[in-house]
Amino acid sequence: MSRMLVGSPVPTIVHDGRVGADKNEGPRADRPRRRTFTPDYKQAILAEYDALTEPGARGALLRREGLYSSHIVEWRRAAEAGALDGLAKSGKRPGKSSEQAEIDRLRRKVEALQAELARKDAALDLVGKAHALLETLSESAGTKPTSSR
Incomplete structure (x- = not known):
């Protein structure tokens, strides 16, 4: 054995x-x-x-x-x-400090939130344009809009 x-x-x-x-062993051998x-x-x-x-x-x-x-x-x-x-190839690079890792994590979170805000602003703008278009169509058809605004 x-x-x-x-x-x-x-x-x-x-x-x-x-x-x-x-x-020489393993799935990637x-x-x-x-x-x-x-x-x-x-x-x-x-x-x-x-x-x-x-x-x-x-x-x-x-x-x-x-x-x-x-x-x-x-x-x-x-x-x-x-x-x-x-x-000679350099050895393993030193890892990031905990503060730097936290800064990187928060930076990624801010970027994600900014992207989400941009998507929501674009969606809100689109809804506003759709509302204006429907009002225009409703007025051209001769009926009063039933908007509560």
Whole structure:
């Protein structure tokens, strides 16, 4: 009988420098996953890419590694901005403070109430126009309107 520890999967480093987690189970196991790359892998690819001078060699490298030229542009920009720090993906963003969350909630509520007020104003305007039209039709037919106003 095999046992499995309950908890989050432990990240594993794949031979090509990609970082992934063993998530081969669940309803979305067959869906594609976003690839992530280690800073060392990015630096190695950038160095190899820059060293290539023959026509078509850079494209061959990208095809072999399954990368796009946008990866190279993004990684180079990150390397120029902050060397290794720029290459590593930032961690989880800090959550909002309770005050900021309350402000956001109240802002959404105000927007919803303003939209509801605009709908009711439009409906009231429409009812007023319909009333005026019915009075005009009633007068043109020669009968007195039976309005209590």
